[in-house]
Amino acid sequence: MASRSWMVMEGQDPRYRLPDDLQQRDPFAARDIGWVEQMRPFIREFAAPGQRVIDPFAGLATTLLAAGLEDCSALGFELNPLRVELARERLARHRLLNMELRCSELSEACGEEIASCDLALTSVPYFAAVAAMGQHSHAAGAGDQLYDSAHYQAHLDHLGLLFHRLRYWLKPDAYCIVMAENLRIGASAIPLAWDLAAILADLYQRGDERLLVYPARGLMQAPQMHSDRSHEYALVFRNTRPASIRRSDAWPWLQALWSQGLNFALHGSAARLWADADADAAVADVDLLFDPSQRDIDRAAAWLREHGFALRSWGRPMALPLPLGSLSGRYAVLAERIERTGLRLRFDLGFELEGRDVASALSKAHMHSGLRLIGLEHSFERLA
Known part of the structure; x- marks a missing residue:
């Protein structure tokens, strides 16, 4: 062809x-x-x-x-x-x-x-x-x-x-x-x-x-x-995503979200990235897991939207408050911002896990380099 x-x-x-x-x-x-x-x-x-x-x-x-x-x-x-x-x-x-x-x-x-x-x-x-x-x-x-x-x-x-x-x-x-x-x-x-x-x-x-x-x-x-x-x-x-987001790309945004007092933790590939000393390591998405209460995930989504991130779930634009009840089984809402360089900053705002309780997972998070990490011993890479 x-x-x-x-x-x-x-x-x-x-x-x-x-x-x-x-x-x-x-x-x-x-x-x-x-x-x-x-x-x-x-x-x-x-x-x-x-x-x-x-x-x-x-x-x-x-x-x-x-x-x-x-x-x-x-x-x-x-x-x-x-x-x-x-x-x-x-x-x-x-x-x-x-x-x-x-x-x-x-x-x-x-x-x-x-x-x-x-x-x-x-x-x-x-x-x-x-x-x-x-x-x-x-x-x-x-x-x-x-x-x-x-x-x-x-x-x-x-x-x-x-x-x-x-x-x-x-x-x-x-x-x-x-x-x-x-x-x-x-x-x-x-x-x-x-x-x-x-x-x-x-x-x-x-x-x-x-x-x-x-x-x-x-x-x-x-x-x-x-x-x-x-x-x-x-x-x-x-059926792939380019791993192009490095720690230095994600850190300013994660630090700003953390400063809002939000209850979230990095998990999956994002947690492994944060625990990796390799400065050139990269991921396709930054996976965040939020407390089951809707307040924190809505606050994070609102802040990201104010700073140029589009909110979507499977291509469908999301309004606030997020309709989490109708999104069961999708695990996360995508927040994406495309930089003038072509870099896609993708944050998966997670609200559920497959086969595991969110509150229990968050209770086992530990601090590392200024952020809470969970799930290093598991794979939670279901895509939003």
Whole structure:
């Protein structure tokens, strides 16, 4: 694949396009199914033969078919049982019987499946797709799916949860490439691709987006503002974060927070950084753990926001007071400030721990070089 930022899709190879009979049997009439041609270049560039590709929204197995054609194995997740049946039939016609397709939603990897995949490649379900597809929605059983989210924020929150889970399937430094486009629903412009990019940027390291241009879909609806929407974005991310924050970068901010009389401690990689005598050691995030009472974390968040830090959780801007009750399972709120040098100062304002009581953990903190540290004997590196 060329390193250009755009790619023109001329058409589908009849050998690999979705067969008409499968399209007719699909509850969504395959209106949301992408092309094998859009997936193969990314597999060639970001994976190698013999490696494993994962698609959390497998649909009718477009990504799995593309992976097989590039001599990769693949794992897909699809909620709709009829689609799973059709996808397996499609793969069987190409004699790709070693592809794994599960009739379920993506779950957190466990056991041997942790870090078992070399590339994530998918096209996301579109908000309000069921309404657009009319009579097909009931047959699709879409009530359990992202296609039928009650409102846009619920759609984004569910996407955030699934891409959070996806990280546990991916090997360190593996790429996560997501096809998405901005939508027009009635008179409303819905920036799905841009909002999804913000979510992914809080979970992965951002790369460059690619623009995929398709044959014209039809005449423009209104030349003043609207186009034929014949393009989509390939959002390129990576399952890593650059360790660029050094003690000298974080110290002024931590000292200022400590001077406010806030009850917090450093944990995880930040605690190890503070205990390390190596001045060149760095971390990707500075993990802070606050007392369970909301007062201190809100005060810290307010002070950081006043000093140029944006507050987010999985790409969603956070207002004060922080809605901690609705953020259970996310462990922290991200406070990020981007310096003119490009340095990203990222403070994870933690309010819960996995499998451990916060108050108990804080009670065992000890002072080191002017700050309280906890968890050096454990790993608490769940990302905000």
